[in-house]
Amino acid sequence: MNPVPARAIVIGASAGGVQALLTILPALPADLPLPIMVVLHVPADRSNVLAPLFASKCALIVKEAEDKEPTRPGVVYFAPSDYHLLVEADGALALSSDEPVNYSRPSIDVLFESAADAYGAGLIGLVLTGANADGAAGLKAVADAGGLALVEDPTSAYARPMPEAALRACPAAQVMSLPRIEEFLKGLGQA
Amino acid sequence: MSPVAPHEVEDIEIQLLLEALFQRYHYDFRHYARASIKRRLLQARTHFGLPSLTALQERVLHDPEMLPQLLGFLTVQVSEMFRDPAYFRALREQVLPHLRTYPSLKVWIAGCSAGEEVYSLAILFREEGLFDRTMFYATDINPDALRAAEAGVYSLDRIRKFTENHQKSGGRTSLSDYYTADYGRAVFDKSLRTNVVFSDHSLVSDAVFGEMQLISCRNVMIYFDRPLQDRAVGLFKDSLARNGFLGIGSKESLRFSRHAGAFADFVPEEKIYRRREP
Ligand SMILES: C[S@@+](CC[C@H](N)C(=O)[O-])C[C@H]1O[C@@H](n2cnc3c(N)ncnc32)[C@H](O)[C@@H]1O
Numbered sequence: 001m002n003p004v005p006a007r008a009i010v011i012g013a014s015a016g017g018v019q020a021l022l023t024i025l026p027a028l029p030a031d032l033p034l035p036i037m038v039v040l041h042v043p044a045d046r047s048n049v050l051a052p053l054f055a056s057k058c059a060l061i062v063k064e065a066e067d068k069e070p071t072r073p074g075v076v077y078f079a080p081s082d083y084h085l086l087v088e089a090d091g092a093l094a095l096s097s098d099e100p101v102n103y104s105r106p107s108i109d110v111l112f113e114s115a116a117d118a119y120g121a122g123l124i125g126l127v128l129t130g131a132n133a134d135g136a137a138g139l140k141a142v143a144d145a146g147g148l149a150l151v152e153d154p155t156s157a158y159a160r161p162m163p164e165a166a167l168r169a170c171p172a173a174q175v176m177s178l179p180r181i182e183e184f185l186k187g188l189g190q191a
Numbered sequence: 192m193s194p195v196a197p198h199e200v201e202d203i204e205i206q207l208l209l210e211a212l213f214q215r216y217h218y219d220f221r222h223y224a225r226a227s228i229k230r231r232l233l234q235a236r237t238h239f240g241l242p243s244l245t246a247l248q249e250r251v252l253h254d255p256e257m258l259p260q261l262l263g264f265l266t267v268q269v270s271e272m273f274r275d276p277a278y279f280r281a282l283r284e285q286v287l288p289h290l291r292t293y294p295s296l297k298v299w300i301a302g303c304s305a306g307e308e309v310y311s312l313a314i315l316f317r318e319e320g321l322f323d324r325t326m327f328y329a330t331d332i333n334p335d336a337l338r339a340a341e342a343g344v345y346s347l348d349r350i351r352k353f354t355e356n357h358q359k360s361g362g363r364t365s366l367s368d369y370y371t372a373d374y375g376r377a378v379f380d381k382s383l384r385t386n387v388v389f390s391d392h393s394l395v396s397d398a399v400f401g402e403m404q405l406i407s408c409r410n411v412m413i414y415f416d417r418p419l420q421d422r423a424v425g426l427f428k429d430s431l432a433r434n435g436f437l438g439i440g441s442k443e444s445l446r447f448s449r450h451a452g453a454f455a456d457f458v459p460e461e462k463i464y465r466r467r468e469p
Contacts, residue, residue: 067413068420068447083442086226089202095442096227097269097410114226117198145198 006148006188007122008034008071008087010115012108012138014041014130016158018050020178021128022057025076027182030059032189035071037087037115039079039106041130050078067095079106086114102134112138121146126181127173128152130162136169149173150181204244205229211248216258218332219395220265222419228265235264259335266333267414270304271352272311272345272366274409275441276359279315281461282405283361286436287319290404296325299403299430301394301423302411303329306340310369311357312407313383318363322386328400330392341389343379350377394423402432410440421449428453431466438463 013020017040025036040050048064054076055062065077065085070092079085083095084106094114101107112125112135125142127135129152143149151173154160167173176184205228209221220228236247239257251257273279290296298316303309309329316322331337345353354366370377392400394411406427412420427437428450437454439462445451454464 066444067442068417080442084227086224086230088224088226094224094226095413096224096267097413097440097442098227098230098267099269110230113230117226117229120196145196 004121004146006034006124008091008115008119009036009124009126009185010087010112010138010142011036011038011126011128012040012112012130012135012162013038013128014108014132014134014159014162016129017041018053019158020152021054023178024182024185025054025060025062026057028058028060028185029189030061030074032060032185033073034188035073036060036076037065037071037079037085037093037111038076039085039108039111041104041106041108041132041134042081048081054078065093065095067093069093079111082106084110086110087118088114089118091118102132104132104134108135109138109141113141116141116145116147119145119147123147124150126150126152127163127166129157129159131159132162133165135162136165139166139173140170143170143172150184151175152181153177201229201244204248205232208232208244208248208251211252212261215252216255217396218258218262218265219393222395222416223265223414224416227267227414231264231267235261238264262333263335266336267410268304268333268336270307270410271349271356272307273353273356273360273362274307274311275461276356278409278438278441278461278463279311279356279360281458281463282312282438283315283319285458286405286438286463287316287321289434289436290321291319293404294324296321296405297328297401297403297432298325299328299330299400299406299408301330301392301406301408301427303331303340303389304333304336305345306336306343307345307353308407308409309340309387310343310379310383311360313387314357314362314364314366314369315360317383325386327387328403329387329389330400332391332393332395334391337389337391341384343381343384345377345379347372347375347377394426395419399426399429401430403430403435404432405436405438406431407438409438410443413440413443417447420447424448424450428466433466433468435466436463437466
């Protein structure tokens with residue numbers, strides 16, 4: 001499949017995303033050998049509850065991303081409300097309050113495009129359920145840089161437009177149901 | 192020769208373009224957080240309809256009139272009045288009681304953008320009865336932003352948010368006391384800037400700005416890389432009076448800074464620090 005060992009995972013989700021992530025993230029082992037960065041669109045005043053919500057349910061460490069923070073394996077980083085999350089070339093995280101992209105801040109495209117630059121073929125990009133088109137250009141950037149592009153199966157997703165847009169922009173992406181995604185990500189630890 | 196990915200070529204172009212901007216115009220973005228600078232340069236390239244960043248470099252080197260527009264892309268101007276109301280509430284309730292004990296005060300707003308933060312602080316100090324004894328120094332590197340800050344005119348559709356923020360900051364008056372509405376614009380009262388000096392000052396290359404009781408530098412250092420952040424924090428350390436206060440953006444932190452030891456937490460939730468005794 002992916003000849004280069006994965007070094008990081010980026011996940012983007014919108015409508016229905018909390019539920020979808022609640023089926024995936026709690027299933028992953030604490031010794032997952034790479035970091036996970038997540039952009040989840042939620043109303044601006046609510047998203048700072050995400051990290052605590054997931055932390056209580058996951059074996060992985062879950063926290064809100066901080067500016068200039070170096071990433072560590074086995075940690076899930078959520079973009080804070082109202083800031084874009086980016087990855088620098090050295091793998092450290094960066095936040096910015098630039099204008100919204102695709103009406104979104106944080107934007108999935110911003111995370112995915114910067115992570116594709118930083119990790120190249122060592123990146124796994126995953127677009128989950130959502131009702132907009134954020135993440136489509138980002139997933140294409142992941143694939144163009146040689147990384148692995150994954151999309152939640154639109155037919156079983158809570159909201160189809162986002163995975164569908166991602167597939168249109170990146171037809172080479174692999175389509176997987178949530179249980180299949182979970183299994184795949186768990187397998188990364190046992191490679 | 193080993194193969195070079197397209198984005199690696201772009202990285203070289205960025206490096207060269209930033210170097211060119213520095214040598215030609217002395218604007219130094221070489222130590223800004225690279226991922227975000229890259230996005231904004233690519234936006235500029237698209238905006239100007241150019242095929243590459245090299246083409247953008249060639250244009251800006253030979254056409255100085257393009258510089259202001261490019262600066263508009265390179266410096267992020269997102270701001271609002273009383274942005275993060277809890278920060279202004281903390282200044283009001285916890286910092287100003289200390290400032291009250293001084294006969295005269297100096298406040299530096301570094302990276303003031305179009306002035307939203309300046310007018311917020313001027314109104315706050317007026318509400319708390321400290322305005323008349325305070326000099327405000329508002330600085331930025333973007334000349335268009337400084338001009339807008341000096342004018343103090345904002346589109347009326349932003350006022351609702353500003354008003355809501357002002358109320359949440361514990362405002363004792365009505366924001367509408369401070370501006371007049373005029374053809375879709377809110378024109379802020381010029382008496383608010385009688386004690387304000389606006390000037391061009393870069394945290395990258397310019398010197399200490401003496402003896403402040405309060406420095407507010409919010410959402411500026413987030414765009415710097417770590418060494419540059421260290422420089423800016425060092426500048427603040429040396430520009431603060433004894434026991435002076437430093438407020439930074441809600442997602443910024445001194446934790447990773449070389450100068451962290453020079454500051455004590457004052458209101459940690461709002462990123463307000465106090466200069467330790469040297
Ligand atoms: C996002 S705005 C922040 C405005 C305001 N402080 C706030 O928090 O809402 C960032 C500002 O920093 C300015 N800036 C960027 N680099 C700077 C530098 N080296 N020195 C001073 N100001 C700078 C930009 O021009 C811009 O106006």
